[in-house]
Amino acid sequence: MEQSDKKKKVLGIIGKIIVYGFALAGFGIIAAWAIFQLGLTNNNGRIDKNNRYLMEISEMNNGSQSNKEETVDNSQLALDYYKIMCISRFYPRNANLILEALNSGCNPKIIEQMIRAVELHIASKHDIDKEYKKLTQQGEEVLAHKSNAHQNDNAIAWMNSSQWEALKDAILMEKPTIDSAAAVAGIEPRLIVCTLIGEQIRLYNTNREVFKSYLGPVKVLVTETKFSMGVTGIKEPTAMRIERYLRKPESPFYINEKFEDVLAFETENDSLERITRLTDNTNHYYSYLYAGIMLHQFKKQWERAGFNIANNAGILATLFNLGFDLSVPKAAPEIGGAQITIHGTPYTFGGLAFDFYFSGEMMDAFPYYDVKFKE
Numbered sequence: 001m002e003q004s005d006k007k008k009k010v011l012g013i014i015g016k017i018i019v020y021g022f023a024l025a026g027f028g029i030i031a032a033w034a035i036f037q038l039g040l041t042n043n044n045g046r047i048d049k050n051n052r053y054l055m056e057i058s059e060m061n062n063g064s065q066s067n068k069e070e071t072v073d074n075s076q077l078a079l080d081y082y083k084i085m086c087i088s089r090f091y092p093r094n095a096n097l098i099l100e101a102l103n104s105g106c107n108p109k110i111i112e113q114m115i116r117a118v119e120l121h122i123a124s125k126h127d128i129d130k131e132y133k134k135l136t137q138q139g140e141e142v143l144a145h146k147s148n149a150h151q152n153d154n155a156i157a158w159m160n161s162s163q164w165e166a167l168k169d170a171i172l173m174e175k176p177t178i179d180s181a182a183a184v185a186g187i188e189p190r191l192i193v194c195t196l197i198g199e200q201i202r203l204y205n206t207n208r209e210v211f212k213s214y215l216g217p218v219k220v221l222v223t224e225t226k227f228s229m230g231v232t233g234i235k236e237p238t239a240m241r242i243e244r245y246l247r248k249p250e251s252p253f254y255i256n257e258k259f260e261d262v263l264a265f266e267t268e269n270d271s272l273e274r275i276t277r278l279t280d281n282t283n284h285y286y287s288y289l290y291a292g293i294m295l296h297q298f299k300k301q302w303e304r305a306g307f308n309i310a311n312n313a314g315i316l317a318t319l320f321n322l323g324f325d326l327s328v329p330k331a332a333p334e335i336g337g338a339q340i341t342i343h344g345t346p347y348t349f350g351g352l353a354f355d356f357y358f359s360g361e362m363m364d365a366f367p368y369y370d371v372k373f374k375e
Contacts, residue, residue, distance in 0.1 A: 045322055045337035048351040054335045057116045058312040061109040083115050086131045091155040094118045097360030110368050117358035121155040156355050158342045167200055170221050175365050177285050184262055185292030186374045190366040192292045194317045194353035199233040201352060202340050229278035230287035239274055241324055242294050252304050253297040256375055294320055298327055299373055305329030310372045317353030
């Protein structure tokens with residue numbers, strides 16, 4: 001009898017442990033769900049330390065949509081060549097990239113922006129203004145002296161890595177898909193690449209041991225499969241809002257009626273089809289299309305509020321990183337977003353996008369368009 005009572009007590013204790021265990025597990029699941037739904041996992045980011053300078057450069061081209069509107073200023077052209085030659089003293093690679101853009105007939109304003117963008121990085125290591133004066137005085141004699149030149153280096157420090165070279169190779173293989181998505185989204189492909197680069201670099205530096213196996217020997221883009229999805233890191237709630245705003249004329253994010261069906265589903269299971277689209281490892285078309293449309297929606301929102309950010313890659317990328325709720329049109333927007341540390345140096349999502357956009361890197365594959373958005 002005593003043994004029977006003891007057995008019952010033991011079974012009772014075990015039963016309680018099991019019940020409490022399930023209760024704790026259920027609480028954990030509900031808590032995780034609540035945290036995600038409340039947006040507590042969101043990274044509200046920060047303002048880039050060089051925001052004022054980046055914005056000054058970005059706004060140089062506002063109001064100009066075509067190089068046909070630009071009158072070539074010979075004195076400015078000569079000054080650009082002088083500056084490019086001086087940049088060549090320190091970073092020949094960057095100088096060559098800008099020179100290629102200049103010789104290809106790129107919008108003069110873009111050339112000025114490219115020069116100013118690389119000056120920011122050179123100025124932290126060298127007295128570039130002093131070299132400009134020296135070049136004017138000494139002419140070609142300065143160009144012949146390259147003892148201090150970083151022949152194979154990029155002035156943009158984070159681009160001097162094997163990871164960046166591997167990422168470029170992976171992105172170049174995606175060119176046909178990116179171009180197709182950009183055409184449907186009515187946006188310059190290079191702007192989509194800005195968001196792709198920010199997200200891929202963020203992923204790589206968040207968990208280098210995992211992601212280096214993708215960008216290293218295999219050279220393929222990393223696809224997220226948790227809260228964010230695809231190679232551009234679109235969250236499912238964000239994807240749903242992108243879809244909804246396409247068909248909501250009263251929304252400030254609405255583009256126009258021609259875009260209403262570009263994300264129409266082919267099945268009745270919207271959720272499954274959406275997730276399948278964004279997590280497809282063999283075809284990243286929808287990752288690029290959702291990203292491109294989202295950028296276009298931000299452009300329309302700010303345009304309706306009276307602000308032109310069509311030419312501001314840094315701001316567009318920042319808004320993409322922060323999301324719809326933090327997109328508040330204003331006269332003085334700030335480049336920033338999630339902080340990403342590369343080799344000990346902190347950058348922001350928008351700052352990385354700005355660096356790439358005006359670097360001239362991959363310009364042959366993803367050139368600068370005179371008109372960034374088409375409707």
